Amino acid sequence: MRIKPKSPREAIQPEVAPAPPARSRHVRNPIVILINLVITVAVLTLLGGGAALYFGKQAFEEPGPLGSDSTVLISSGAGLSGITERLQAQNVIEDGIVDELLFNLGVRFYKNATRLQAGEYAFEAGVSMKDVMEALVSGKAVVHQVTIPEGWTTAQILQRVRSHPVLVGEITELPKEGDLLPETYAFTRGTTRQNIIDQMKAAQAKVLAAAWERRAPNLPVETPEDLVILASIVEKETAKADERPRIAGVFVNRLEKGMRLQSDPTILYGLYGGEAWLQDRSAIKQSELKKENAYNTYQIDALPPGPIGNPGRASLEAVANPSRTKDLYFVADGTGGHIFAETYEQHQANVAKWRKLEKEQREKEKAATPAPSN
Structure with a gap:
């Protein structure tokens, strides 16, 4: 095959590019076009949703606008929108449509929309929306x-x-x-x-039932109600926990011997009822001591007809298991406690010591009081 020589002009002319191949009939098919469009939209939606989820999660977990520790009261039946409104009013959540939407979407995303509980909640400064949500879900109110x-x-x-x-x-x-x-x-x-x-x-x-069940045998109290009565008297006689069993033992010993309890607080209760200690009553008048009443254990035998107060756990247990001594008397020792005695003679000596201490205390107080100016 002979090659036809080209002239110089023809040699420098560019060759014509071949025509593109004919477009496939499948590409031009409307179904294919629709599928491509759906895939494109789906990819863009996934990318946009992922970005929104990422930045939304960051905003949901970042510190909020609350400037100092605060408490917020969430009313019963408020619902998610009402709770959001309350949180925004208290500046726990930024007051704006974007933050309102973010909190609502975040709560729904975690499937907690119906789990938020009413109550009074304490939030620390800068608390995040997520921490607020978790607090309301936990119900750990103030x-x-x-x-x-x-x-x-x-x-x-x-x-x-x-x-x-x-x-x-x-x-x-x-x-x-x-x-x-x-x-x-x-x-x-x-x-x-x-x-x-x-x-x-x-x-x-519950406490009384347990104390009665564990009581010592042969106590001179016949019912749980009797135990409460005696425990209420023990409670009024001393504020020192270590003395309660011993004072209970004194009263048990007196009951066993048929002696009167001779407890001063029973006098006040018999005269004034539960109102007796709503006022300052540090001492009992002689007229009150002699005045007849059903609770006065200087006048009646055995227990009064009812308690003179509400005894605590320790006093109930002290009466159920009192100290085993021969003590029959006790008197204040001037330090908040008591001195105990087995005989009346010992008791009288202790009382004399107490009265001497009282007198000395009054003299000290009198000396410390400044004289009135003219």
Whole structure:
């Protein structure tokens, strides 16, 4: 085959490129076009959703706008929107449509929309939306307390419960003297006063049943009610825990010998009831000592007709298992405790010492008091 020579002009001319191949009929098919579009949209959606999830999760977990520790009250039945509104009003969550939407979506993403609980919650400064959500889901609300001292009368207890600023509602069932256990009771906001009283009654019944079950044999108390009565007297006689079993032992010894208990607090209760210790009564008048009343253990034999207060756990256990001594008397020693005696003669000597201490104390107080200026 002979090659036809090209002229110089033809040699420098570019060759014509071949025509592109014909487009496939499958590519031009509407179904293929639709599939490509769907795949493209899906990829873009996944990329956009992933980016939104990533940045949304970061915003959900980053510190919030709360500037200092604060408590927030979430009402029952508020719902997710109501809770969000409350959190924004308290500046726990930024006040804006974006943060509102972010918190709502975050709670729903974690499937907690119906698990948020009402209550009073304490949040630290800078708390994140996620931590807020977890707190509301856990239900770990702020815990309040009411403390009832041992030996308080029911009147004193009712006064404290009624005056507590967090408790709600009225006390509808008044408890009897000796039915309540003095302790510290924890509760959350919204707890009713009657509920606290019911807790005290249930606790006292449980402690009394245990003490009665473990009582020493042959005690001169015939019923659990008698044990409460004697424990209430022990409670009023001493505030020192280590003395309670010994004072209980004194009263048990006197009951076994048929002696009167001769406990001063029973006089006050018999005259003034549970109101006796709502006022300052540090001493008993001679007229009160001689005045007849059903509780005065200087006048009556054995136990009074009912408790003179609400004894605590330690006093109930002290009466159930008193110290085994021969003591029949005790008197204050001037230091908050008591001196015990087996005989009346020993007791009289102890009383003389106590009266001397009292006199010296009064003289010191008188000397320390500045004279009135003219």
